[in-house]
Amino acid sequence: MRGVSKAFGSHGNASPVAALANLDLRVPEGSFVSVVGPSGCGKTTILRLVDGLLAADAGEVRVSGAPPRPGPQVGFVFQGFRLIPWATVEANVDFALTSLRLDKAERAERVSRYLATVGLSRFAKAYPGTLSGGMKQRVALARALATDPEILLMDEPFASLDAQTRELMQTELMKLWEQRRQTVLFVTHSVDEAILLSDRIVLMSPRPGRVIEEIEVGLPHPRWQYDVRATPRFTELRTRLWSAIRELVLNDPSSDFHNPSGRPTA
Numbered sequence: 001m002r003g004v005s006k007a008f009g010s011h012g013n014a015s016p017v018a019a020l021a022n023l024d025l026r027v028p029e030g031s032f033v034s035v036v037g038p039s040g041c042g043k044t045t046i047l048r049l050v051d052g053l054l055a056a057d058a059g060e061v062r063v064s065g066a067p068p069r070p071g072p073q074v075g076f077v078f079q080g081f082r083l084i085p086w087a088t089v090e091a092n093v094d095f096a097l098t099s100l101r102l103d104k105a106e107r108a109e110r111v112s113r114y115l116a117t118v119g120l121s122r123f124a125k126a127y128p129g130t131l132s133g134g135m136k137q138r139v140a141l142a143r144a145l146a147t148d149p150e151i152l153l154m155d156e157p158f159a160s161l162d163a164q165t166r167e168l169m170q171t172e173l174m175k176l177w178e179q180r181r182q183t184v185l186f187v188t189h190s191v192d193e194a195i196l197l198s199d200r201i202v203l204m205s206p207r208p209g210r211v212i213e214e215i216e217v218g219l220p221h222p223r224w225q226y227d228v229r230a231t232p233r234f235t236e237l238r239t240r241l242w243s244a245i246r247e248l249v250l251n252d253p254s255s256d257f258h259n260p261s262g263r264p265t266a
């Protein structure tokens with residue numbers, strides 16, 4: 001992304017909202033990059049621009065050298081599971097394959113393989129309403145992986161899970177990334193999660209979002225095999241990022257900390 005700006009239209013008498021302004025961001029192939037920053041800084045907008053769901057107002061977005069477009073080359077995992085409630089687990093995963101030219105046997109094999117990858121083979125015939133939150137997110141992850149995407153976009157995928165399930169899903173994602181080494185662009189509000197998972201962390205400014213700093217995590221892989229949180233580097237990064245985000249929020253005149261009434265500021 002080079003010099004990318006994006007604003008959203010006005011509602012009533014309100015002015016357009018600038019989500020991103022002159023943003024530069026590069027995600028190397030095969031890397032795991034997390035984006036953190038204050039609420040409303042345009043993190044999700046970045047993912048939607050990369051996936052081709054939105055078009056930039058200014059600047060340039062390129063994915064593997066080409067303009068972005070929705071398709072099987074990019075997998076998207078949302079915070080909400082977005083499963084089809086009347087379809088079985090295997091049918092939800094199979095739905096992602098409808099745009100690919102695969103015969104019935106190939107599709108069935110791929111669905112089976114990715115359900116096994118996320119540990120849900122025994123629940124292939126189950127319906128989403130019978131699953132726990134963590135299991136639903138595993139289905140969503142299997143669906144995103146089933147097309148063998150080059151790039152995986154993840155928008156706070158574990159935010160709605162309880163703490164224990166979230167940690168388990170983080171471990172599963174680390175293992176999958178070690179196996180596949182796909183390019184991952186991961187949005188999260190959790191500084192701890194970003195440090196645990198990422199090669200590099202991108203810190204965003206308050207709206208309109210810009211990249212303030214890019215930080216190399218520098219912790220060895222595989223990270224599920226030792227206690228990352230007990231390392232001095234984890235503590236250093238956590239303190240650094242939280243201090244930076246706190247200062248950004250407290251010094252932002254449009255923040256609710258400066259405007260507790262919630263009324264628009266001039």
